[in-house]
Amino acid sequence: MVQETGVLPDHEIEVLVAEGAIRSDLALEAGQVQPASLDLRLAQDAYRLRASFLPGKDRTVAEMLQEPGVHMHRIDLTDKGAVLETGCVYLVPLQEHLRLPAGISARANPKSSTGRIDVFTRLVTNRGRAFDDVPTGYSGPLYLEVSPRTFPIMVRPGDRLAQVRFKRKRPDALKERVVSIDLEPPEGQPAGYRAKLHSGVVDLRGIGAHEAGQFWEPVYPRHGRIVLNPEDFYILVSRETVKVAPMEAAEMAPIAPELGEFRAHYAGFFDPGFGVNKGGSRAVLEVRSRDVPFILEHGQPVAKLIYEPMAAKPSGLYGGKGSNYQGQGLKLSKHFAL
Numbered sequence: 001m002v003q004e005t006g007v008l009p010d011h012e013i014e015v016l017v018a019e020g021a022i023r024s025d026l027a028l029e030a031g032q033v034q035p036a037s038l039d040l041r042l043a044q045d046a047y048r049l050r051a052s053f054l055p056g057k058d059r060t061v062a063e064m065l066q067e068p069g070v071h072m073h074r075i076d077l078t079d080k081g082a083v084l085e086t087g088c089v090y091l092v093p094l095q096e097h098l099r100l101p102a103g104i105s106a107r108a109n110p111k112s113s114t115g116r117i118d119v120f121t122r123l124v125t126n127r128g129r130a131f132d133d134v135p136t137g138y139s140g141p142l143y144l145e146v147s148p149r150t151f152p153i154m155v156r157p158g159d160r161l162a163q164v165r166f167k168r169k170r171p172d173a174l175k176e177r178v179v180s181i182d183l184e185p186p187e188g189q190p191a192g193y194r195a196k197l198h199s200g201v202v203d204l205r206g207i208g209a210h211e212a213g214q215f216w217e218p219v220y221p222r223h224g225r226i227v228l229n230p231e232d233f234y235i236l237v238s239r240e241t242v243k244v245a246p247m248e249a250a251e252m253a254p255i256a257p258e259l260g261e262f263r264a265h266y267a268g269f270f271d272p273g274f275g276v277n278k279g280g281s282r283a284v285l286e287v288r289s290r291d292v293p294f295i296l297e298h299g300q301p302v303a304k305l306i307y308e309p310m311a312a313k314p315s316g317l318y319g320g321k322g323s324n325y326q327g328q329g330l331k332l333s334k335h336f337a338l
């Protein structure tokens with residue numbers, strides 16, 4: 001049954017494609033429509049920006065890019081791809097364009113695999129005054145701001161770094177669940193991983209092709225505690241198992257600004273069906289401390305999951321073919337082999 005309000009499932013996203021509300025230069029690929037989101041694909045070039053920007057209510061992104069000093073150079077991704085460097089901000093046009101009907105808005109997030117390699121992405125739209133939110137009625141192109149933080153990344157046209165959810169009206173949250181950190185792993189096992197700096201390029205097409213030990217070192221807590229070094233990026237795991245029912249979609253959000261100077265996630269969408277499996281699935285958390293060293297303790301709340309209703313049940317749920325993180329415990333991104 002289709003609800004008045006809620007997050008659109010795969011089959012309703014396909015209707016948006018058929019009706020021209022989602023258009024793209026090339027036909028959609030298999031797996032691009034997920035249970036409650038659409039993966040967005042990089043187009044053919046990338047602009048190295050001097051600094052991140054929002055166009056503001058009177059300008060398109062293309063107009064902004066033409067202003068003096070906004071971008072430093074254009075990089076062609078089409079030949080052998082290109083390496084995006086750490087510490088730099090890039091803007092990449094996406095293959096997908098939107099012409100949203102009244103009552104449908106969209107919201108983007110990095111994909112989990114993107115967040116897990118410490119690549120920060122945000123969606124930018126014409127006349128946009130906020131990142132990642134696309135208002136109802138938006139008609140125009142989409143751009144992705146990409147900034148690799150720890151590892152340089154090799155990208156090519158068609159790579160899918162971010163995803164977008166579509167919402168009918170403004171669904172009220174169904175519930176919230178606090179997510180806390182697990183720093184008491186089984187005997188002899190790490191509680192997480194810390195990224196090694198200056199370790200090499202991560203090729204986004206290289207699934208399982210990178211030796212984990214070259215890029216990560218295991219983290220072993222003492223007495224259920226670790227100290228986050230402000231320069232470093234950590235992959236940790238939730239103490240709770242997370243479950244998202246077929247008629248729900250969840251998004252991870254900061255728990256409260258007063259919680260301290262660290263952030264516990266970059267990639268926030270949890271699909272319908274996630275964790276609905278024997279044994280459950282943990283949330284993988286991307287953690288970074290800002291400015292000061294920070295003591296993290298077992299069971300400390302670090303984020304919350306906000307659950308929203310689906311507008312209808314998806315035809316496919318998370319955990320089917322092509323899902324990389326169902327049933328996960330502590331897990332690095334799919335690019336690494338342990």
Ligand SMILES: O=c1ccn([C@H]2C[C@H](O)[C@@H](COP(=O)(O)OP(=O)(O)OP(=O)(O)O)O2)c(=O)[nH]1
Nearest residue numbers: 111112113267269270271274283284323324325
């Ligand atoms: O910070 C996060 C974000 C997501 N997830 C889980 C829930 C989500 O349902 C699943 C897959 O997320 P996403 O679709 O963003 O990842 P992906 O990179 O596309 O992986 P897959 O290929 O498995 O879809 O990973 C986490 O554990 N931590």
